[in-house]
Amino acid sequence: MTGPMSADLEELYQSIILDHNRRPQNFRTIPDASAHADGLNPMCGDQFTVWLKMNGDVVEDVSFQGSGCAISKASASLMTQAVKGKTRAEAEKLFDSFHGLVTGHSGGEDLGRLKAFSGVSRFPLRVKCATLAWHAMRSALDDAAKGPASSPPEPQA
Amino acid sequence: MNIKPLAPRSDFPLLAGDPKLRYLDSAATTQKPQAVLDAISGYYERDNANPHRGAYTLSAAATEAYQTARDSIARFLGASDPDTLIFTRGTTESLNLLATAWGHANVKKGDRIVVTRLEHHANFVPWQQLALATGAEFRICELTAEGEIDLAKLSELVTKNTKVVAFGHVSNALGTVNPVADIAAIAHRAGALAVCDGAQGAPHLTVGFDSLGVDAYAFSGHKMLGPMGIGGLIAKRDLLESMPPYQMGGDMIALVGDAATTWNVLPHKFEAGTPNVEGAVGLAAAVGYLQALGMDRVHSHESALVRYATERLSTVEDVTLLGPPAARRGGLVSFTLRDVHPHDLSQLLDAESIAVRAGHHCAQPLMRALGVNATTRASFYVYNDSSDVDALVSAVARVRERFTAAV
Incomplete structure (x- = not known):
């Protein structure tokens, strides 16, 4: 970008975020998923579905589909990479760390590449974007824990 | 350029x-132009009291400021009867007023309500919910490829059992300017009410309510240089007189008995509680500013x-x-x-x-x-x-x- 761009915005739109926006990973469905859940942002209409396949207590596979801004899509994409292979408790802990990072309450030292989202904390309106798929993932985790034949997700909004 | x-x-x-x-x-x-800000602070500096209440000079001044504002806003919108301009919080409240007060008194199971695909939620959800509450059928008129209301489809949809056709003057999402008179004529052929959401019309076009053809027109002051929290509904006098009130309280009553109440005349019947005089005065100044521009x-x-x-x-x-x-x-x-x-x-x-x-x-x-x-x-x-x-x-x-x- 040749025009003026603040340091805050440079940090918000890091190249890893733009890359995952253009080429999201695990952007697919999982036909034999243990659970899935929707995330909807009524303010902008952005919408994602997250699928989880559990093997016992371990997230064997995780995927997402839907549409949204670069922040929400890249966050969903990087989330699927981070969560895959983790235990349920580890995935929950990642959620808390990530939430802390984007709301500016923690440094997210354990987050690895997800630290690219640290710039979000300076744009409070974008916290919802960054956490949209994460909330869906957590609610799918809850559903998966409830039993094999999980109920369909509650319609939101 | x-x-x-x-x-x-x-x-x-x-x-x-x-x-x-x-x-x-x-x-x-x-x-907002300085003229609007000045009008609002001037009202509080010189004329503030509760209108229609006291017999003292200041209350009369507030009443006068409120009524003068109504007169000039009605004139600006081309309504010759200023008492048919009901002040509301804005377009959303105006449309809810109609859908609730008129809707519940006039729409029943088997009737049809028609809106268009272009509508803002404010002119969509109140009618959708009215249909759900009454058992009426809710139909949406689709658009042409260019995002304009398909009048042929609308004519087919507006059947004899249609009670209301609700549509926007100008689309807030696409900018489409709708042929208001044509749509109103289609509604009236079926004996339906023609309700126009003017939120994006009144700020930009000459409305000319008396000759516009619609039965009701809703607008918001803050989209036309005025303050937030004031807007209105202009409607045909017989429609407003035949409708039950929307909200109950002070100012909208004639006589309150122990067991029953009678309603005040227009416009007060639809303006329960202390009115937004500051807003009306500010909006009148905005309208004056727009009139000076032309x-x-x-x-x-x-x-x-x-x-x-x-x-x-x-x-x-x-x-x-x-x-x-x-x-x-x-x-x-x-x-x-x-x-x-x-x-x-x-x-x-x-x-x-x-x-x-x-x-x-x-x-x-x-x-x-x-x-x-x-x-x-x-x-x-x-x-x-x-x-x-x-x-x-x-x-x-x-x-x-x-x-x-x-x-």
Whole structure:
């Protein structure tokens, strides 16, 4: 970008975020998923579905589909990479760390590449974007824990 | 191209105080001229008391200020009977008033309610919910490929059992200017009420309510240089007189008995509680400001900016303009930039002090039909000029570069 761009915005739109926006990973469905859940942002209409396949207590596979801004899509994409292979408790802990990072309450030292989202904390309106798929993932985790034949997700909004 | 502002930025304290700001979101709310701010503070400095209450001089002054405001706003909108202008919080409350008070008294199971695919949620959800509550059938008139109401389809949909046709004057999402008289004629042929959402009409076009053809017209003050929290509903006198009241309380009553109550005359019947005198006085000043500019000139100024913006934006690669051709649209352009979400675009434009709206524009049923989640909308008003368009277009081109350069 040749025009003026603040340091805050440079940090918000890091190249890893733009890359995952253009080429999201695990952007697919999982036909034999243990659970899935929707995330909807009524303010902008952005919408994602997250699928989880559990093997016992371990997230064997995780995927997402839907549409949204670069922040929400890249966050969903990087989330699927981070969560895959983790235990349920580890995935929950990642959620808390990530939430802390984007709301500016923690440094997210354990987050690895997800630290690219640290710039979000300076744009409070974008916290919802960054956490949209994460909330869906957590609610799918809850559903998966409830039993094999999980109920369909509650319609939101 | 050099299109100068129709009204000087120096008349608008917020714009004067932030010379870099390119405010392109007037369809959401407009900035306010000093004249409006002065009218509001002048009311509190000189005339403030509760109108229609006391016999003392000050209460009479407040009553007078409120009534004078009603008269001048009604005149501006072309309504010869000022008592048929009901002050509300704005378009949303006006439409809820109609859907609730008129709707529940007149719509029943087996009736039909017709809206269009273009509607803002404020002119969609109240009618949808009225249909759900009464068992009436709720039908949506689809659009042509260019985003205009398909009048042939509308004629088919508006059957003899149709009780109301609710439609917008100008679409807030696409800018489409609708043929109000034609739509009203289709409604009236079936004996249905024609209700027009004028939120995007009144600020930009001469309304001329008496000859417009509709039975009711809703508008918001804050989209036409006035303060937030004031707007109105203009309706035919017999319609308002036949309707039950919307809210109960002070001012709207004639006689309150232990067991029953009778209603005050228009407009008071629909204005329960202490009115928003400050808002009415501010809106009257806004209307005065617009009249001094001339609504014909307001409209041609916006049209020139929209023509220029559509020309320039269509030269940017990957930009898709939505809605009808510039000649048939109000003062806004709605567009998408391929592979760049409107939220990201508006965030990056904000970094260059360009304020545009990104999102579904409170028109989710329309967005679904267009197959998009959101668009970016730039809307113009009297204080905008062609340099605002130039700044927008070059910033959009830079964002495109940045997003496509990422590998």
